[in-house]
Amino acid sequence: MGLIMAVIALSGVSFNTHLFRHFRQKPLLLHTIVLDPGHGGLDPGTLGLMSREKNVTLAITLKLGAAIKKEFPGTKIVYTRTTDILPGNASTTKEGIYNRAQIANESKGDLFISIHCNATVKPPGGYYEKRITGYRKRTEYVGKGKLKRKKIVDVPVYKSFWIKNTTIGATTFVWKADRSGTKGDAIDQREADSKDVEDSTEVGAFEGPEARIRAELYEKKYFNNSALLATLVEEQFAKTGRKTWGVRQRGVGIKVLEATAMPSILIETGYLSNKEEERYLNSDRGQREIVRNILGALKRYRHELEVK
Numbered sequence: 155m156g157l158i159m160a161v162i163a164l165s166g167v168s169f170n171t172h173l174f175r176h177f178r179q180k181p182l183l184l185h186t187i188v189l190d191p192g193h194g195g196l197d198p199g200t201l202g203l204m205s206r207e208k209n210v211t212l213a214i215t216l217k218l219g220a221a222i223k224k225e226f227p228g229t230k231i232v233y234t235r236t237t238d239i240l241p242g243n244a245s246t247t248k249e250g251i252y253n254r255a256q257i258a259n260e261s262k263g264d265l266f267i268s269i270h271c272n273a274t275v276k277p278p279g280g281y282y283e284k285r286i287t288g289y290r291k292r293t294e295y296v297g298k299g300k301l302k303r304k305k306i307v308d309v310p311v312y313k314s315f316w317i318k319n320t321t322i323g324a325t326t327f328v329w330k331a332d333r334s335g336t337k338g339d340a341i342d343q344r345e346a347d348s349k350d351v352e353d354s355t356e357v358g359a360f361e362g363p364e365a366r367i368r369a370e371l372y373e374k375k376y377f378n379n380s381a382l383l384a385t386l387v388e389e390q391f392a393k394t395g396r397k398t399w400g401v402r403q404r405g406v407g408i409k410v411l412e413a414t415a416m417p418s419i420l421i422e423t424g425y426l427s428n429k430e431e432e433r434y435l436n437s438d439r440g441q442r443e444i445v446r447n448i449l450g451a452l453k454r455y456r457h458e459l460e461v462k
């Protein structure tokens with residue numbers, strides 16, 4: 155009898171919790187989403203065979219904004235730029251990054267999403283590389299006069315090979331928090347084989363006590379949500395068959411994430427240095443698929459926030 159009562163009591167609890175979840179006034183947890191198309195204006199970003207990163211990131215971001223607006227009509231979308239300029243019409247990349255963060259913080263965003271495209275350090279498309287394919291004998295003469303003698307030497311034979319730039323795939327970055335004490339951290343710590351990851355190794359704009367406070371705040375309040383959304387984005391990419399490199403965190407080169415006082419992620423949507431992926435990233439079909447992936451992750455992210 156006691157057991158039956160306990161079961162009834164337990165199911166009653168879960169039923170009530172369910173009802174509560176269903177009928178309570180849901181707080182809008184994503185009032186404002188800040189969308190940041192990487193690069194712009196004098197900063198083209200990485201270069202493919204036929205396109206520049208700044209144009210691809212803008213096209214994807216504008217489509218993403220429209221899709222979010224449709225799915226979450228109550229959410230305000232703030233763009234750091236909507237045309238081919240550096241945010242705030244900045245005249246340097248560094249100033250542009252500062253403006254990106256300023257726009258995000260002034261609009262009191264609940265989420266910051268930066269859109270980028272990746273590239274390897276090798277030339278876009280592919281490149282020729284000389285390789286030794288064998289050796290041939292060559293007769294040389296050494297010494298002078300009476301000491302002069304014949305010598306057979308091996309000379310390498312070179313041939314040029316076309317090396318296709320095959321690296322493809324998406325990566326989502328979060329800004330590195332000091333998680334030295336945390337176990338079970340699923341985030342990949344390796345450095346990516348890429349030359350993009352934003353651009354700035356310059357420091358200065360975000361240093362000082364204010365920046366330090368923001369960094370602590372990020373670690374306490376925003377790191378977990380950033381990592382959650384980044385994981386969901388990578389999962390959605392994988393679901394549509396994209397190659398993914400998973401979630402990575404960096405403490406350098408993504409100043410814009412460090413400087414935003416909200417959960418923030420930077421999505422490297424794919425490699426412009428691979429001919430096929432560059433076509434995909436430039437195509438309407440590819441851009442729509444990427445937008446669907448990110449939107450799918452956002453829906454799951456919002457759900458996670460709601461049930462917390």
Ligand SMILES: [Zn+2]
Nearest residue numbers: 192270350352
């Ligand atoms: Zn970039």
